[in-house]
Amino acid sequence: MQIKKVLVTGANGQLGWELTQLASLYPNFEFVFADRQKLDLSQPEQFEKIINSIAPDCIINTAAYTAVDKAEVEKELANTVNALAVGEMARVSDKLNIPFITFSTDYVFGGNATSAYLPNTLVEPVNFYGETKAAGEQLALDANKATIIIRTSWVFSSHGNNFVKTMLRLMKEKESLNIVGDQKGRPTYARDLAIATMKVVELLNAGHSIKGIYHYANNGETTWFGFAEQIKKIAELNCILTSVTTDKFPTPAKRPAYSVLDTQKIENDLSIQIPKWEDALLECYHKLKA
Numbered sequence: 266m267q268i269k270k271v272l273v274t275g276a277n278g279q280l281g282w283e284l285t286q287l288a289s290l291y292p293n294f295e296f297v298f299a300d301r302q303k304l305d306l307s308q309p310e311q312f313e314k315i316i317n318s319i320a321p322d323c324i325i326n327t328a329a330y331t332a333v334d335k336a337e338v339e340k341e342l343a344n345t346v347n348a349l350a351v352g353e354m355a356r357v358s359d360k361l362n363i364p365f366i367t368f369s370t371d372y373v374f375g376g377n378a379t380s381a382y383l384p385n386t387l388v389e390p391v392n393f394y395g396e397t398k399a400a401g402e403q404l405a406l407d408a409n410k411a412t413i414i415i416r417t418s419w420v421f422s423s424h425g426n427n428f429v430k431t432m433l434r435l436m437k438e439k440e441s442l443n444i445v446g447d448q449k450g451r452p453t454y455a456r457d458l459a460i461a462t463m464k465v466v467e468l469l470n471a472g473h474s475i476k477g478i479y480h481y482a483n484n485g486e487t488t489w490f491g492f493a494e495q496i497k498k499i500a501e502l503n504c505i506l507t508s509v510t511t512d513k514f515p516t517p518a519k520r521p522a523y524s525v526l527d528t529q530k531i532e533n534d535l536s537i538q539i540p541k542w543e544d545a546l547l548e549c550y551h552k553l554k555a
């Protein structure tokens with residue numbers, strides 16, 4: 266099917282904002298960017314009317330309840346936004362016979378693996394946020410056979426709140442910091458993920474069959490401590506960083522100790538090479554400085 270109009274939700278989030286920045290590079294598509302005011306994911310019953318009035322040829326849902334710790338308390342809202350709303354958006358897109366692209370997380374996995382998680386590895390979330398995202402995946406896959414789920418991890422961008430910006434601020438404010446060194450994952454630059462997402466849209470538009478679950482994260486793996494060390498190096502800061510174990514940082518939501526995603530499937534199906542996370546971080550840092 267031909268894709269002309271692309272509806273993007275979560276326009277003010279890291280990924281949604283990166284898509285707004287890329288839009289002019291894709292003049293063949295008309296983008297409709299929806300923020301919380303235009304499309305509130307806590308009100309799924311309103312989707313059908315709103316989406317029908319926009320009449321998109323494809324939906325990219327970047328909006329999500331992403332406050333991992335708060336989700337342990339605001340359970341109903343987190344579940345509505347991450348699960349029920351995603352299922353409903355998939356249902357509405359199925360009725361329109363259009364593809365539905367949505368995003369999920371490495372936190373759907375349990376964290377006991379010793380090699381990278383494949384898209385078809387069974388999910389086993391250890392926190393409520395992960396539970397809601399896993400439920401959203403299933404609802405979307407059940408409601409629209411043309412659903413594409415892209416799981417990602419440790420997202421950063423020059424826009425919004427993320428580990429990179431928090432670390433840069435704290436490393437300037439404090440002489441020393443303790444950083445968790447026993448959780449392993451793959452940092453992801455939202456801009457690179459946005460480019461890969463647009464590649465999906467281009468391939469769908471060209472008639473390729475892309476559906477089901479994919480993993481996208483920047484190349485390489487590290488710990489939060491390793492990530493912080495690299496941020497310190499790039500920004501030439503002097504803050505003393507100490508690697509500590511997770512038990513020194515009690516949080517309401519448990520985190521998986523290991524959440525490295527295997528990205529081979531998306532690299533093959535999209536014919537892309539994913540940039541190394543260190544290079545992506547450098548690019549993001551230059552954007553922040555500018």
Ligand SMILES: NC(=O)c1ccc[n+]([C@@H]2O[C@H](COP(=O)([O-])OP(=O)(O)OC[C@H]3O[C@@H](n4cnc5c(N)ncnc54)[C@H](OP(=O)(O)O)[C@@H]3O)[C@@H](O)[C@H]2O)c1
Pocket residue numbers: 275276277278279280281300301302304305306307327328329330331346367368369370371398416417418419420421425426455
């Ligand atoms: N951030 C990560 O480290 C990470 C890791 C793994 C997976 N992911 C997944 O990747 C995707 C993109 O994440 P991101 O990093 O871009 O997230 P983000 O920066 O936290 O942005 C999320 C966006 O969702 C919007 N949103 C929240 N509740 C909403 C509601 N009720 N109605 C409408 N919009 C609402 C927020 O709106 P406001 O701007 O108005 O608050 C925000 O713009 C999400 O599916 C997320 O679960 C993220």
